[in-house]
Amino acid sequence: MTGVLFFNTLRGNWLQTVYWGAGLGLMALFTAASVPFFDSMKLVELIQGLPPILLAAAGYDADLQILATPEGLITIGFFGELMLIFVACPIVLGMRISANDEEDGVMEVILSLPLSRWRVIVERFLAFCLILAGVSALVYAGLWLGVALAGVELDMARMATVVFNVVPVLVFVLAFTALMATLFRRRQRALAVTVVFVVASFMLDVLAGVTDGGLSQSMHAISFFSYYDPAGILQHGPDQGKTFLTGALALLLALGSLWAFQRRDMGL
Amino acid sequence: MAVIETRDLTKVYGSGRHEVRALDQLNLQVQQGEIFGYLGPNGAGKTTTIRLLLDLIRPSAGSATVLGMDAQAESVALHKRIGFLPGELALWKGQTGAQVLRLVADLRGGVDEAYLRELTERLQLDLNIRVRNYSSGNRRKLGLVLALMNKPDLLVLDEPTGGLDPLMQQIFHEIMFETRDEGRSVFLSSHLLPEVQAICDRVAILRQGRLITVEQVSRLTQVGFRWVRLQVRDLGALPGRLEALDGVSEVSVEDSSLRLRLSGDFDPLLRALQDSYVEELHVHEPTLEEIFLAYYGNGGEA
Numbered sequence: 233m234t235g236v237l238f239f240n241t242l243r244g245n246w247l248q249t250v251y252w253g254a255g256l257g258l259m260a261l262f263t264a265a266s267v268p269f270f271d272s273m274k275l276v277e278l279i280q281g282l283p284p285i286l287l288a289a290a291g292y293d294a295d296l297q298i299l300a301t302p303e304g305l306i307t308i309g310f311f312g313e314l315m316l317i318f319v320a321c322p323i324v325l326g327m328r329i330s331a332n333d334e335e336d337g338v339m340e341v342i343l344s345l346p347l348s349r350w351r352v353i354v355e356r357f358l359a360f361c362l363i364l365a366g367v368s369a370l371v372y373a374g375l376w377l378g379v380a381l382a383g384v385e386l387d388m389a390r391m392a393t394v395v396f397n398v399v400p401v402l403v404f405v406l407a408f409t410a411l412m413a414t415l416f417r418r419r420q421r422a423l424a425v426t427v428v429f430v431v432a433s434f435m436l437d438v439l440a441g442v443t444d445g446g447l448s449q450s451m452h453a454i455s456f457f458s459y460y461d462p463a464g465i466l467q468h469g470p471d472q473g474k475t476f477l478t479g480a481l482a483l484l485l486a487l488g489s490l491w492a493f494q495r496r497d498m499g500l
Numbered sequence: 501m502a503v504i505e506t507r508d509l510t511k512v513y514g515s516g517r518h519e520v521r522a523l524d525q526l527n528l529q530v531q532q533g534e535i536f537g538y539l540g541p542n543g544a545g546k547t548t549t550i551r552l553l554l555d556l557i558r559p560s561a562g563s564a565t566v567l568g569m570d571a572q573a574e575s576v577a578l579h580k581r582i583g584f585l586p587g588e589l590a591l592w593k594g595q596t597g598a599q600v601l602r603l604v605a606d607l608r609g610g611v612d613e614a615y616l617r618e619l620t621e622r623l624q625l626d627l628n629i630r631v632r633n634y635s636s637g638n639r640r641k642l643g644l645v646l647a648l649m650n651k652p653d654l655l656v657l658d659e660p661t662g663g664l665d666p667l668m669q670q671i672f673h674e675i676m677f678e679t680r681d682e683g684r685s686v687f688l689s690s691h692l693l694p695e696v697q698a699i700c701d702r703v704a705i706l707r708q709g710r711l712i713t714v715e716q717v718s719r720l721t722q723v724g725f726r727w728v729r730l731q732v733r734d735l736g737a738l739p740g741r742l743e744a745l746d747g748v749s750e751v752s753v754e755d756s757s758l759r760l761r762l763s764g765d766f767d768p769l770l771r772a773l774q775d776s777y778v779e780e781l782h783v784h785e786p787t788l789e790e791i792f793l794a795y796y797g798n799g800g801e802a
Contacts, residue, residue, distance in 0.1 A: 236606045244592075337590030341646070344554050344584040345607045348576050497557035 237352060241359035245325070249363045252321050253370025256314070260371050263310040264378025264386075267302050279308065284442045302384045303391065303466055306375070311394055311462035314371070315401065316434065321367060322402045323426055325360040326409025327419060329353060330493060335419045340499050349494050357410060357486055364402045371395055394465045400478040401460045405430070407485035414492035433457050501568075503654050503685045504530035504553065508562035511548050511709075522548040524709040525562065530687055535680050537700035537717065538689040545709040546689040547587055550658050553687075554584060567653055580608070583652035587659045587689070589643040597627035597634070597642050604646050611649045619645045622671055636663035644672065648679075655679060655686045661695055673699050694785060725763040725790075730773070731780035732758060738776055745772055 330353065333339040342352060372395045379386045408429065412422040433455040440451035440458065452458040459478045464471065509526040512519055523545040530536040540546050551557045553564055555575035564571040569578045591600050601620075605611045620627060623641045634642065640663045647655060655676075661669050676686055676699050690696050696703055696717065703720055705712040732738060739758060743751045747764040757780075762769060 236603070240603055240606075337586070337588060338592060340551075340556060340586050341584075341589070341591065341604075342607075343556055344579060344582070344586075345604065346576050346580040346609070347607055495558075498551075499556065 234351070235355065237347070237355035238359045241328075241356050242362065245328070245359070245363055248324075249366050250370070253367045253373075256318060256367065257370045257374025257377075259314075259317075260306075260310055260374035261378035261381070263306050264375050264384065265382045266309065267305050267379075267384045268382050270305055276304075285438060302386050304463075306386075306391070307394070307462050307466055310375075314462070315398060315457060315460050318367075318398060318402060319405055319430055322360070322364060322406035323409050323423070323430070325363060326406045326426070327413060327423060329356045329360065329406075329410045329413060329489070331413035331417075331419045331422050334413075334417065334499055337499065343498060350490050353410065353414075353486075353490050353493050357406070357489075360406055361399075361403050364406065365396075365399055368395055368399050368402075390466065393470055394462050397462075397465055397470050397475065398460050400475050400482065401456055404456055404459070404478050404482040404485070407482040407489065410489040411485045411492065414489045414496075417496075501532045502529045502565075503532050503567055504528065504536075504687060505565045506549075506553075506562065507564075509549070509552060509559055509564050510561040511545075511552060511557065512560040521709050523552070526711055528704060528711060528714070530685060532685055533680060533683045534701045535676055535686040535688060535699050537696035537703040538687060538706065539691065539693070539696055539703055540706035541691055543708075544706040546691075546706060547658055548709075549706075550584075550586075550656055550687075550689060553656065554579070554582070580650075581653040583647035583650060583655045585643045585647040585655075585657045585660055587662075589639060591631045591639070591642065593632035594630060596630050597625060600631060600642065601627065601645065601649070605649065608650050612651065615651060616645070616649050619648055619675075622675070623668065637665060637668065640664055641668065644675075648675065651684075653684050655684070655688075657686065658689045659691070660688060661690075661692075669695075725761055725786055727784040727786060728760050728762050728769065729780075729782040729784070730758045730760075730778060731756065732773075733777040733779060738773075741772055742769070745769060 330339065333342065339352075343349065372392055375391060375395065376388060379388065379391075405426075409422070409426045412425050412429075413419070416422040416425060434457055436451045436455040437457035440448045440455065443451065456478070459474050461471070461474075506526045506528045509523060509528075510521070511523040512521050514520055526545075526549060528549075538546050538549065548557070552559055553566055553571050555572050555578075558572065566578055567581055571578065592603075595603070601616065605616070623645060625638060625641045625645060629638070631639065631642070640661070644660065647657065661672055664672060676688075679686055680701075688696070688700065697720070700717050702714060703717050704714045735753065735756065735758065739751050739753055742748050742758070742760060745768050747762055748760050748769060749763075750759075750761040752759050760769075
């Protein structure tokens with residue numbers, strides 16, 4: 233029956249969604265609640281004195297003056313690191329689309345039921361997309377609570393844009409993990425390739441921050457980390473082009489995982 | 501009407517030096533309303549056949565029709581009418597038996613709840629336990645309920661009674677007979693000859709991916725033989741006398757016990773023993789491999 237796997241996936245993962253959301257939400261809350269205790273101008277001066285590679289690694293490649301605002305402080309303290317921590321979530325979830333069940337032998341039972349292979353991938357993928365959005369909502373809730381506790385004046389609509397713009401990139405990582413799981417069959421192998429991809433993307437993003445010209449642009453374009461630019465969103469609003477490109481790539485990868493799962497032998 | 505029909509069904513794993521021909525040009529027909537045994541030693545290709553029939557793996561050549569539908573192209577419609585129990589059953593370990601049944605029932609689009617209750621009661625299955633805490637026998641019972649819950653037209657069972665106690669095996673046999681009496685069919689893979697003998701109408705024997713033969717079970721039993729071990733107080737000339745009996749062969753003496761191969765009835769052997777003091781008498785069913793050799797000689801050819 234349509235939707236059964238979707239709702240079963242939501243039911244089976246709600247607790248972990250809460251854990252992820254609570255963890256990241258607490259980080260956001262702590263950062264927001266700490267804002268009144270910082271001298272923003274001194275912090276900007278301190279950050280400006282850091283070597284470029286450290287700035288790039290921390291995700292500060294925008295105009296640093298924007299950071300001398302409460303929104304900017306939160307961007308420094310939280311959003312700069314958010315992607316690096318949050319990216320583990322879609323990898324864990326992506327392995328649950330097919331790899332875990334296939335390796336455990338449960339997929340044999342699932343696919344002996346009147347259920348097409350594409351439905352397994354699609355329903356679970358959509359459920360995990362919703363879970364990623366749910367975790368992001370909890371992050372925003374943590375941020376809102378922190379702001380309320382600290383009594384800081386903050387543009388919460390803009391903060392919502394910064395928070396929820398992480399979702400397309402996370403969905404991209406989810407789709408990449410799903411594709412690797414359907415291509416490589418073995419859970420460990422798929423996980424290893426995905427982690428290497430994430431680490432390599434991060435390294436490229438860092439290196440792009442310390443190089444100039446065309447090489448920097450190319451490295452930025454390759455690394456999916458550059459597709460989430462919280463400081464850029466804070467300054468200029470969301471980049472529709474990047475969001476569309478990330479979404480299109482995620483869709484392409486998800487379709488690739490459907491294709492791979494549809495045509496190959498199961499559980500070998 | 502054939503519920504399963506395969507035509508030159510072949511499955512090859514790997515390529516080049518690593519190529520393994522798991523199933524080689526299988527041509528098989530299973531009729532409606534029969535319990536069909538699929539026998540063979542481990543690695544013969546039994547599970548590969550089942551996976552091909554269920555579209556879990558794709559054939560290298562040939563095709564299969566199940567319940568009149570193409571096993572690959574119409575797999576979703578087909579699975580509505582099939583119940584399957586895998587040889588190594590894996591389920592969601594963190595869920596209770598009841599939750600697993602609910603999920604599978606929902607994925608099937610609903611099942612007859614009264615029949616589901618009847619099955620769990622007959623198999624004495626406690627549904628409030630998490631799968632990870634089930635014993636292997638109880639996990640098997642849960643698998644049987646999952647396979648039977650939709651009253652399928654065709655049951656595909658891979659080593660169904662592994663881990664079940666004798667009482668449960670008996671109940672399982674009863675359910676299989678009821679299934680057959682209702683005109684439904686069972687395709688049962690096993691390497692246990694007594695189980696197949698107990699419930700199957702016909703048997704296919706598979707070896708190294710090739711179908712050796714398809715026989716009525718009664719015929720398989722007729723050409724069968726047994727190993728007999730005797731503990732006799734004074735052997736004397738007994739081994740020679742027994743060797744001369746019809747149906748007795750391969751007589752050997754180990755310490756004070758005597759081992760022989762007996763084909764046909766017991767009566768000639770028992771009469772020949774009437775002057776001897778028999779302390780112990782053991783009868784062993786031959787292994788499947790021994791039956792293969794008895795049927796087809798060492799070459800394994802029909």
